[in-house]
Amino acid sequence: MRLGAAALLLALAAPAAAQPRDSLTIGITQYPSTFHPNIENMAAKSYVLGFARRPLTAYGADWRLACLTCETLPSLENGGAERETTPDGKAGIRVTFRLREGLRWGDGTPVSAEDLRFAWEAGREAATGFGPAEFYRSAYELIVVDPRTVTLRFDRVTFEYASMGDFQPLPAHVERARWQADPRAYRTRTAYDTETTNPALWNGPWRITGVQPGASVTLERNEAWTGAAPAFRRIVIRTVENTPALEAQLLAGQVDMIAGELGLPIEQAIALERRAGNRFRFTYQPGLIYEHLDLRHDHVALGDRRVRQALLMATDRATITERLFGGRQPVAHTSVNPLDPMHDPDVRRWPFDLARARALLDEAGWTPGPDGIRRNAAGERLSLEFMTTAGNRAREQVQQVLQGMWRQAGIEARIRNEPPRVFFAETLSRRRFQGLALFAWISAPESVPRSALHSDEIPREERNWSGQNYGGFRNAEVDALTHGIPEELDRERRRAMWRRLQAIYAEELPAIPLWFRADAHVWPQWLDGVRPTGHLNASPLWAEEWRVR
Amino acid sequence: MSRLALGLALLGALALAAIAAPFAADALGHDPFAPDLLARFEPPSARHPLGTDDLGRDILLRLLFGARVSLAVGLAAALAATVIGTAAGLLAAWRGGVTDAIVMRLADFMLALPALPLLVLLAAADPSRIGLPARGEPAGDVLRIVVILAVFGWVGVARLARAAALATLSRDHVRAARALGAGEARILARHVLPALVPPIAVATALAVAGAILAESTLSFLGLGISPPAPSWGNMLANAQDLVFSAPWAAMWPGLTIMATVAGCTLVADGVRRRGRAR
């Protein structure tokens, strides 16, 4: 019966395979709530817009910064960037970008310096409601040099001066009037959300031609695109939030591939590979999502470095990643990813060593009690509250495994989980957790973890709870390093500082490093050329290189 | 064997299994709460009669321990909703007028009140601050779940009870009894309550499965049973991601829930028929 059905399926599928493939259906697990490039950041939007828009600069699959719509990356060496003093006497820098020749919006209008100026003006105005505004606060002047060239002046010098992040041309001929009428209402009037299929909004190899809210986005080739010719005439991106259902759609042939950026949990992908490894290609790309345990540094036990080290040595991370994640998620030794150019391969690695963990705990004054749980001289039990996001299956699994492992060392973990919005916005940011918190940081290549490590970033009521140093870690040298690294323009000197930062991290353990999450990309056998990145600049930014075998 | 006896025997057997859980753990000689990463997804064997789950824990033992939570939650929540709902529905039908309007609009209100924000609020509250058992204590967990489910569950029963009571109160024999000077309490007990038995018994039996499954939904908000304690609901929910590779992980809790539902259905039918035979 099953065989018969399979044969029938094959017979049905055969004629389709004979035709040239010119469309690709991609499954992702989220639907973008807006299509405006600068309003609200979400992974689904970055993914979809990667096909239809191109920012000025982006980090590539090699984690190096590169030009996408500019001609050359400005640097002090090539004269594209120049140090200067700002009008109010601060150290500043001016950076000049030249847009690539032949870049056009979908309606044929050339992409110009005016489009960059509009984006900059809109971003400078607080009422517009762009997400991260740090960039616009720092870029205090934009000079249009010629129709394809702009110079930006910044009142802060960092080594990332050439990285433009989300700053990118917006079609001034469509959007400026809407914005000028009322910047406050721009968010609800932008053509990106009111007429998403207007070709003039898109300057990438494809343009959005159809939107089915909550379900799918259809893209067709953008005739005005002058870059490398894309292989696919049509791309459909379907949203299936439930991952078993997404897998079913893949197996039923309703989607051709599952994007790693927003795809299957690693365990599900590994299980699928075991069963259908010959029908699809699987690539696991470790990324910048750093799973770790934040801990209260003012806790009677966790405040002691030896207890933190013992906790880490009582944790068999290698076995966990091997058994739960098929060895696809690299064990972390600090918060710096091994793929990051600034990673130090010689940083201290704590092995799984139960005997040493026990010895360290003894030394720290926590000796085994009658129930197997350790106690200190005052008779307090070594019992830690252990929180994570409720409903996240992978984390709840890990939590229970850690609980079991630590028990071997005489440490009790009491699990209490909360829904993500409560956990992140109340418990963590108001520092209401009592012991350990399992969650992840998402970062960018070479991103300095100042907000998680600097002592000024410990959330406090007076400062309106800003900052992400939830554990309350304090270290004067780390404060100096996280402040100094961004301002050090010399790469090698910066590398030395990074090495020192990682050494302190591995020794002091401001947080317990676990592993870096990996994306599971599932492609059809016939698709070639997708280069997963593992960071916030998703693979569709280079989708014109995708080919049919 | 009558349906009632059969149903009670089935439920009794499940309850007995729940009580026997620690002895079974002793007999098999391993801990159903401690993960063993080297023994994930093992097929049934003498050591693990039903195999192991995604963290290498014995599925049979987890089913037995899970029965404690799930049976307690399912039966207690369904019974609590029934008692509250029957009382409210009966009161509304009997008093009529303003009482009826208030009780039934309160019911409508509860039906329409969004549960989600309320649950998120609850998830953030720390019960130990007002003297209740802290989260993670099994008894407190079960009590909290039962209260939540009963608060949202009584409305359906109330509507059924009111509808049936209204129909009965207008019957000739009730009017005749009233005319003969029977007391209100006697009328309610002798004439109205028996008429409520069929719909209420059915509704209670139906609510049991709903409550057992709803418990796992609550755990998505951190309001269910805290890991590593098992319940049938969270065993089912955990198996979801692995529906293709380890479907049997969902089969066992599914079967036990089915047995519970069958038991409740039989008991409900038995009660219903007894009431009629009288």
Added chain:
Amino acid sequence: MGRILPARLAQIAATLAILSFCAFALIALMPGDPIEVAIAGDPRLTSEDAARMRALHGLDRPFHERYLAWASGLLRGDFGYSRLFAQPVAALLGPALLSTLALAGTALLVALTLGVALGALAASRPRAAPAVDAIAVMGQAMPTFWLGILLIIAFAVTLGWLPAGGAAEAGAGLRYLVLPVATLAIAHLAAYARHSAASLEATLTEPWIRTARARGAPERIVLFRHAFPNAALPVLQIAALDAGALAGGALVTETVFARPGMGKLLYDAVMGNDTNLALVALLLVALTTMLATLGADLAQRALDPRLRER
């Protein structure tokens, strides 16, 4: 009936007003807000950005001010904009409602017809009762998620007859409806079957049925003309409750079949503190529930002539 209708409608309006305030307060009181959560997911977003965004969306204004602004807008017929989707609320609700109506409406109809038919079968043919019970037990014990995924595996992955999910892009929408409707209908069928069987059985022993039988009325007539109107009471009540609940969408079915609808929209709106969207959707659900229960009560009066005299 002429007197009861205006009174009930007034009560409904009052309940809606109170409900809107309570729901608004609940959402406002919900701890944690999505803007804070966004910071955790985006390394470039700072606390200053979060404060600015909150001010921009008016979230920093006191609660009663926000409620009054919203309520007066609603009374003027202005539903406002959805904060989450940057769209007018009406434009978002329209398609979601249509999609939910197609799915839940069909499923409710199927469940009701099939359930009552099974119940009548069980009541009139005692030998069929165990089979009907078995179906009902399976329907209750099977979580919607598993039922949906099993149907997908059988009919979409293995047989390839029907789509595994999604909504039709243009036309041919019926094929996309079959599996989700089946899932939802099976989940709701048990209650109708069990209730109609129970109340039919109870009614069939009543004196007036015996009288009808004694007068020689055929069994079919006895069952449908005499017993059924009485037995319909619980079924009507359950249908009214289901209609209200389903107006709020069927979150699990929608998610498993990747169909946009009210369930997902409402969930996102509440979790995203999108008060404008959440409130209008919630009030719509509440209104449906109350109108449905009113309808059930009126139908009961129509079916049971004695009630009218009260």
